[in-house]
Amino acid sequence: MDFLQTLILTTDSAVRLSVPLLFACLAGLYSERSGVVDIGLEGKMLGGAFAAGCVAAITGSAWLGLLAAILVSIGLALVHGYASITQRGNQIVSGVAINFVASGLTALLGQAWFGRGGKTPQLPNTARFTEITLPFAEPMRNVPVIGRIYSDIISGHSLLVYAAFIAIPLTWWILYRTRFGLRLRAVGENPGAVDTAGISVAWMRYRAVIIAGILCGFAGAYLSIAQSAGFSKDMTAGKGFIALAALVFAKWKPLNALGACFLFGFLDAVAIRMQGTALPVVGEVPVQAMQALPYILTVILLAGFIGKSIPPKADGVPYTKER
Amino acid sequence: MRGGWNRREGLINGDFILHLDEQATARGGDGSGANGSGTGQSADVPAIRLVGIEKRFGPVFANRNIDLTVAKGSIHGIIGENGAGKSTLMSILYGFYQADSGDIYVNGKRQKIPDSQKAIAIGIGMVHQHFMLVENFSVLENVVLGVEGGALLGKGMDKARSELKRLAEEYDLRIDPEAIVEELPVGLQQRVEILKALYRGADILILDEPTGVLTPAEADHLFRILGQLRDQGKTILLITHKLREIMAITDRVSVMRRGEMVGSVHTAETSVEQLAEMMVGRHVLLNVEKTESKPGDEILSVEHLTVIDKRGVKRVKDVSFSVHAGEIVGIAGVSGNGQSELMEAVAGMITASNGTVRINGEAVDVTSKADALERRHRGMAHVPEDRHRTGLVTKFPARENMILGYQDQKKYGQGTFLDLGAILKETEEFMVDFDVRPPDPNLKAANFSGGNQQKLVLAREMERNPDILIVGQPTRGVDIGAIEFIHKRLIEMRDAGKAILLVSVELDEIRSLSDRILVMFDGTIVGERPAGASEQELGLMMAGIADTSGVADKAATPSADTVGAE
Ligand SMILES: Nc1ncnc2c1ncn2[C@@H]1O[C@H](COP(=O)(O)OP(=O)(O)O)[C@@H](O)[C@H]1O
Ligand SMILES: [Mg+2]
Numbered sequence: 076m077d078f079l080q081t082l083i084l085t086t087d088s089a090v091r092l093s094v095p096l097l098f099a100c101l102a103g104l105y106s107e108r109s110g111v112v113d114i115g116l117e118g119k120m121l122g123g124a125f126a127a128g129c130v131a132a133i134t135g136s137a138w139l140g141l142l143a144a145i146l147v148s149i150g151l152a153l154v155h156g157y158a159s160i161t162q163r164g165n166q167i168v169s170g171v172a173i174n175f176v177a178s179g180l181t182a183l184l185g186q187a188w189f190g191r192g193g194k195t196p197q198l199p200n201t202a203r204f205t206e207i208t209l210p211f212a213e214p215m216r217n218v219p220v221i222g223r224i225y226s227d228i229i230s231g232h233s234l235l236v237y238a239a240f241i242a243i244p245l246t247w248w249i250l251y252r253t254r255f256g257l258r259l260r261a262v263g264e265n266p267g268a269v270d271t272a273g274i275s276v277a278w279m280r281y282r283a284v285i286i287a288g289i290l291c292g293f294a295g296a297y298l299s300i301a302q303s304a305g306f307s308k309d310m311t312a313g314k315g316f317i318a319l320a321a322l323v324f325a326k327w328k329p330l331n332a333l334g335a336c337f338l339f340g341f342l343d344a345v346a347i348r349m350q351g352t353a354l355p356v357v358g359e360v361p362v363q364a365m366q367a368l369p370y371i372l373t374v375i376l377l378a379g380f381i382g383k384s385i386p387p388k389a390d391g392v393p394y395t396k397e398r
Numbered sequence: 399m400r401g402g403w404n405r406r407e408g409l410i411n412g413d414f415i416l417h418l419d420e421q422a423t424a425r426g427g428d429g430s431g432a433n434g435s436g437t438g439q440s441a442d443v444p445a446i447r448l449v450g451i452e453k454r455f456g457p458v459f460a461n462r463n464i465d466l467t468v469a470k471g472s473i474h475g476i477i478g479e480n481g482a483g484k485s486t487l488m489s490i491l492y493g494f495y496q497a498d499s500g501d502i503y504v505n506g507k508r509q510k511i512p513d514s515q516k517a518i519a520i521g522i523g524m525v526h527q528h529f530m531l532v533e534n535f536s537v538l539e540n541v542v543l544g545v546e547g548g549a550l551l552g553k554g555m556d557k558a559r560s561e562l563k564r565l566a567e568e569y570d571l572r573i574d575p576e577a578i579v580e581e582l583p584v585g586l587q588q589r590v591e592i593l594k595a596l597y598r599g600a601d602i603l604i605l606d607e608p609t610g611v612l613t614p615a616e617a618d619h620l621f622r623i624l625g626q627l628r629d630q631g632k633t634i635l636l637i638t639h640k641l642r643e644i645m646a647i648t649d650r651v652s653v654m655r656r657g658e659m660v661g662s663v664h665t666a667e668t669s670v671e672q673l674a675e676m677m678v679g680r681h682v683l684l685n686v687e688k689t690e691s692k693p694g695d696e697i698l699s700v701e702h703l704t705v706i707d708k709r710g711v712k713r714v715k716d717v718s719f720s721v722h723a724g725e726i727v728g729i730a731g732v733s734g735n736g737q738s739e740l741m742e743a744v745a746g747m748i749t750a751s752n753g754t755v756r757i758n759g760e761a762v763d764v765t766s767k768a769d770a771l772e773r774r775h776r777g778m779a780h781v782p783e784d785r786h787r788t789g790l791v792t793k794f795p796a797r798e799n800m801i802l803g804y805q806d807q808k809k810y811g812q813g814t815f816l817d818l819g820a821i822l823k824e825t826e827e828f829m830v831d832f833d834v835r836p837p838d839p840n841l842k843a844a845n846f847s848g849g850n851q852q853k854l855v856l857a858r859e860m861e862r863n864p865d866i867l868i869v870g871q872p873t874r875g876v877d878i879g880a881i882e883f884i885h886k887r888l889i890e891m892r893d894a895g896k897a898i899l900l901v902s903v904e905l906d907e908i909r910s911l912s913d914r915i916l917v918m919f920d921g922t923i924v925g926e927r928p929a930g931a932s933e934q935e936l937g938l939m940m941a942g943i944a945d946t947s948g949v950a951d952k953a954a955t956p957s958a959d960t961v962g963a964e
Contacts, residue, residue, distance in 0.1 A: 254551060265531065267528075397455050
């Protein structure tokens with residue numbers, strides 16, 4: 076296999092692997108830009124993945140599966156919202172609780188309902204989001220470079236992959252070009268300013284948290300009914316945390332988020348490709364070392380080696396007027 | 399007029415009548431519309447009438463049975479000591495807080511104001527004491543927030559830009575709409591707040607302690623604008639605790655004390671002395687008595703101190719000065735000009751990037767570590783500016799607060815365990831000596847009033863008998879009675895031959911306590927003046943208009959780069 080071929084294949088799998096990260100990272104972005112820390116991305120994704128797996132298996136419809144994922148994920152988001160916005164509780168504790176609940180409940184219910192060790196039934200392709208081939212992908216294949224990129228990397232993904240990549244510019248546009256975005260950015264920086272401008276802080280934050288729920292629903296559905304053909308226990312495998320790391324890495328900015336998620340997805344793809352292959356000099360690199368890279372990079376970033384990453388000022392701080 | 403402010407007994411009756419006739423106008427001394435600047439019939443209806451407003455924060459009564467009438471087209475002052483409840487009352491009017499009970503009438507109509515949206519809708523605008531700005535937003539974004547004019551920003555922003563330009567010209571409130579707020583000096587940030595209110599078409603404008611962050615010249619400019627707004631028929635509510643400002647600009651003034659409205663008077667018929675008496679409830683001495691200072695040895699010397707903050711902004715620029723035994727050196731300046739950072743670097747709360755500090759002639763390491771404890775061992779005590787944030791652990795009882803920073807002294811116990819009895823006994827002594835009320839060492843710091851909290855901190859630091867005391871804003875948020883007490887103790891300490899470095903944004907305080915006055919502007923000391931310096935002169939220096947005297951100043955850094963007196 077020549078180098079170009081390897082690169083194309085790795086990039087193609089990086090695209091797939093970065094999709095759940097992208098959705099979850101954007102979910103975190105909406106939430107944290109509004110001032111609600113979201114460590115429960117992982118749990119919402121998992122809940123969504125499970126719901127999608129179940130509903131798609133029962134109804135045979137991928138779309139209904141996606142809808143179920145979104146609803147369940149919003150439900151979890153609202154729990155987090157109620158704890159952290161209405162009750163002004165500790166947002167980390169609430170997020171961690173959601174992760175535990177999601178991980179426990181999905182395993183328990185999966186086993187109780189389907190009895191396959193926490194897996195949902197294997198889905199036929201008709202109940203999944205399958206790869207679609209973009210127009211002219213075949214004839215383009217023969218055009219050098221651009222053709223290969225188009226037909227091998229850009230074409231041939233499921234609808235959800237394209238949705239993820241469209242969500243990035245869309246989020247940028249919402250954040251910087253719409254009234255909602257202006258208010259969202261403001262409420263995460265200084266909720267007092269938003270309140271005195273006659274805007275409800277709680278309602279702004281709830282909306283942000285709900286959007287985070289929707290996006291985590293997409294991420295979960297992607298995992299269980301697009302990338303795989305069914306849910307399996309703890310299938311998010313820490314992607315929610317990597318997405319959180321990507322969010323910090325991206326300095327809470329949507330276009331950076333694309334870069335960060337793609338980088339982390341690419342590292343993942345490389346790790347998979349290198350499994351069992353020995354490199355010159357260093358020999359075989361343990362998978363764990365590669366998997367830890369996103370976190371290591373984020374720590375290096377936080378330590379101030381790659382510019383500065385400053386969170387929204389009111390991130391994680393409940394809004395109270397009375398001292 | 400006397401009936402005006404001696405109204406408290408009358409209130410009981412007034413309350414009674416009120417329930418019978420909500421539109422009662424002939425109440426007590428604050429009859430509305432008495433002030434002649436309004437025209438036509440509408441002048442009879444007051445712009446604002448508050449009846450029986452009450453608000454509690456936990457155990458604290460911030461507002462108790464407040465009545466207030468504000469005539470249309472007037473500038474109405476509200477004066478009271480820190481903590482009197484002025485901000486709370488105004489925030490209720492602006493819908494930021496909800497009153498526990500009471501009624502609000504705006505232009506004669508009874509209104510429920512559940513949030514600021516409603517307040518804005520009925521024409522009320524407010525410039526908050528602590529600005530409500532999104533710091534990393536541009537001026538323009540801050541102005542349009544909440545009134546964007548459509549779901550998409552593009553068009554609304556363009557409209558706002560031109561509207562802002564018009565307002566800026568009309569009211570002489572020039573500002574760059576694209577500037578990022580956190581990069582603006584405080585005076586201009588306040589301008590953004592005013593523009594926000596005007597942009598929303600406010601008819602009734604509340605300004606909460608607007609001059610606290612302004613130089614005297616900037617304050618004059620603000621007052622001119624307020625006068626102009628009044629002449630256009632707008633109603634202005636001006637909150638302050640500075641008597642002179644009230645006398646200079648208001649038509650009427652209402653006085654608050656400890657959450658209650660003491661009364662309202664026509665400004666033209668009152669005097670500074672009478673207002674002070676109403677504020678405090680008794681006759682007050684506005685001046686501190688002190689003798690000539692007798693400076694001794696140099697205790698603290700600061701040379702070429704430079705402090706750069708986390709963002710990389712130079713806060714203190716090559717500052718040098720010294721403080722001798724037996725003198726109080728005051729550092730004056732509008733807040734935010736580097737005084738806080740200077741004080742924190744000297745006291746060991748933050749590191750400096752450059753410079754030397756000597757205590758009793760011996761150098762302290764100021765650049766590589768910030769070690770407040772070491773400075774305490776060397777005879778420096780520090781009363782930080784913000785007692786809630788850095789002066790006290792408000793959840794701790796008084797006795798634990800009393801040993802903070804000194805907890806390793808032998809008398810409080812050896813080895814692992816604290817000697818609780820010794821601590822308790824000493825705290826009791828200190829509390830009596832500083833007249834802290836109630837003198838209960840087991841009471842949580844949070845449960846003392848502001849003045850008593852401040853006395854706790856002062857007692858902790860001053861009872862150690864330090865060679866040098868660094869004290870920041872010693873009387874911020876403290877009632878006049880406690881101010882007198884604190885000032886007296888500081889003078890006593892000076893007379894006992896101690897060195898004191900005083901940092902305060904209250905020019906009056908600096909002028910009445912200091913033996914020498916250093917003025918800071920934009921991170922540098924722009925000059926030194928002796929005790930008797932006039933307010934005008936100091937005010938000019940605070941605005942960065944450097945030394946006009948031409949006398950070579952030992953303390954002054956050679957900085958004449960007057961960055962426009964914006
Ligand atoms: N948000 C709040 N929570 C609790 N207590 C408050 C709050 N705001 C003000 N207070 C208390 O209410 C009293 C009045 O405060 P405030 O209205 O700020 O006075 P002023 O503006 O006259 O200085 C003070 O005792 C203050 O500590
Ligand atoms: Mg106030």
